[in-house]
Amino acid sequence: MDRKQAAQVRDKAMRTTSMVGAIVNLGLTIIKVVFGIIGQSHALIADGVHSLADLITDLMVWFAAKYSNRPADKEHPYGHARIETAFTVGLGVVLIATAVGIVLDSAQRLLNPETLMHPTPIVLLIAALSILANEGLFHYTLRIARQCNSSLLTANAWHHRSDAISSIVVLVGVTGSLMGFPYLDAFAALGVAILIAKIGWEQAWSSIQELVDTGMEPKTAAALERIIKTIDCVRGVHMLRSRRMGGAYLIDVHIVVNDRLSVSEGHKIAEYVRLKLIDSHENITNALVHIDPEDDSVAVSCADLPLRREVLRDLRNVWAQDIDLFELSEATLHYLDGKVHVDLVRVADTDNARVEQLSQRLQEQVRTLNYIGDVRVYRQC
CATH class of the missing domain: 1.20.1510.10 (Cation efflux protein transmembrane domain)
Structure with a gap:
């Protein structure tokens, strides 16, 4: 039915x-x-x-x-x-x-x-x-x-x-x-x-x-947290909130996953958690699951960091001499603990030593950008 x-x-x-x-x-x-x-x-x-x-x-x-x-x-x-x-x-x-x-x-x-x-x-x-x-x-x-x-x-x-x-x-x-x-x-x-x-x-x-949106009993909420923590790939749970709607409950919760996961895998985990919550309690009709790469209740906020366009513009300026060694538009940005961490893929070189030297040089050059964290260069085989 x-x-x-x-x-x-x-x-x-x-x-x-x-x-x-x-x-x-x-x-x-x-x-x-x-x-x-x-x-x-x-x-x-x-x-x-x-x-x-x-x-x-x-x-x-x-x-x-x-x-x-x-x-x-x-x-x-x-x-x-x-x-x-x-x-x-x-x-x-x-x-x-x-x-x-x-x-x-x-x-x-x-x-x-x-x-x-x-x-x-x-x-x-x-x-x-x-x-x-x-x-x-x-x-x-x-x-x-x-x-x-x-x-x-x-x-x-x-x-x-x-x-x-x-x-x-x-x-x-x-x-x-x-x-x-x-x-x-x-x-x-x-x-x-x-x-x-x-x-x-x-x-x-x-x-x-x-x-006035009084939540469910603390014991019931704690039981839901324990269920979420048993799910594979979930590293932490925080900000679990609930409210009643008629005879049912609506849930929203933040879960922490690996900070390098793809968007689609993070979405898959969130959907799995959502369905697990609905199946775990007869009075839960829906759940909103927010994916976090870190516990944002304790980590340094990334809210004031610039978005991709501004970050790439700044990187092009400081890496002007090396910009031809990689495709900057394909860079992967990770917003973690108040910094933007950058992953790059080097296609031209197959020499690991040269890739490591490039990574160190780029890291030195971004010191002028105080919001940039780690710079990592990967060699594409």
């Missing part, structure tokens, strides 16, 4: 799950609010508001799935996965706002005892029904979330679990009220609010960390 097909399957699964949740929560919202009023239970009405929040978040998941699984385009070269992340933050905010509203209403009732409700036994049946329905939704949604690797579906699954827990709190509070403790119903509503706020904060904070 290619990435496009996988995205389509993920989109369908997320949208189907959210619609199932929306239908169930619509029914629960109506039942809880209606029977909360009939049964005189403030806690059940608060739980009904919680189910309404669940309904809203199910619709958010549906819209997020529709847009977050779209492929990358010119405006969004890394894809649209963070739409899901942004919606998860929104889900957390909805939960926290719901909790604040319940707290304010419960506090007002506790401060004014005449407004306290007196639940009837029918509330217990509705609370039990809510527990069963939401626990079923939790397991169903969490299973699909793991299959799709979706943080938004995971958040929504725990939202369903929070609704089940809040219904348990309602069950306890109403039971206490029926036994002659009228304050327990209002306190149960406060307990529901605390649970809602806690889950809302956890989901929002996790997604905010993703939006």
Whole structure:
């Protein structure tokens, strides 16, 4: 299955799950609010508001799935996965706002005892029904979330679990009220609010960390470095960085290779490392591998050194008398440790001694160019 097909399957699964949740929560919202009023239970009405929040978040998941699984385009070269992340933050905010509203209403009732409700036994049946329905939704949604690797579906699954827990709190509070403790119903509503706020904060904070490019766990990053170091031709690893994009990670890393490798061999090694990283972790979708001839985190920078045209111009000036002994345009330049090192091929001579003398003479002549390092002349057989 290619990435496009996988995205389509993920989109369908997320949208189907959210619609199932929306239908169930619509029914629960109506039942809880209606029977909360009939049964005189403030806690059940608060739980009904919680189910309404669940309904809203199910619709958010549906819209997020529709847009977050779209492929990358010119405006969004890394894809649209963070739409899901942004919606998860929104889900957390909805939960926290719901909790604040319940707290304010419960506090007002506790401060004014005449407004306290007196639940009837029918509330217990509705609370039990809510527990069963939401626990079923939790397991169903969490299973699909793991299959799709979706943080938004995971958040929504725990939202369903929070609704089940809040219904348990309602069950306890109403039971206490029926036994002659009228304050327990209002306190149960406060307990529901605390649970809602806690889950809302956890989901929002996790997604905010993703939006500000928090990297993967240090232990996981260290494991990736060890994998890279085992690859043939890799001499070192540094500047490994990661960031989350939806449920996946994007990696960029610098690797050190032999400083005299060809460009094509360096590219081959980089591509091998990239594919190795993707295969090593199920949540890594892509990696950018930068090839270094030396560890540029500690070596002297070559950023201010001139480019090829200027280097060759300077070399022609200092080597004017010897320029006919080799083809300067074919020179190989190595930018290492703050210097430009030059490799030349001598075609005319077959005498090793003469080639060595030429190499020494050229090295002496470039002393006036303080950015030139070693000069090496090779004899072509």
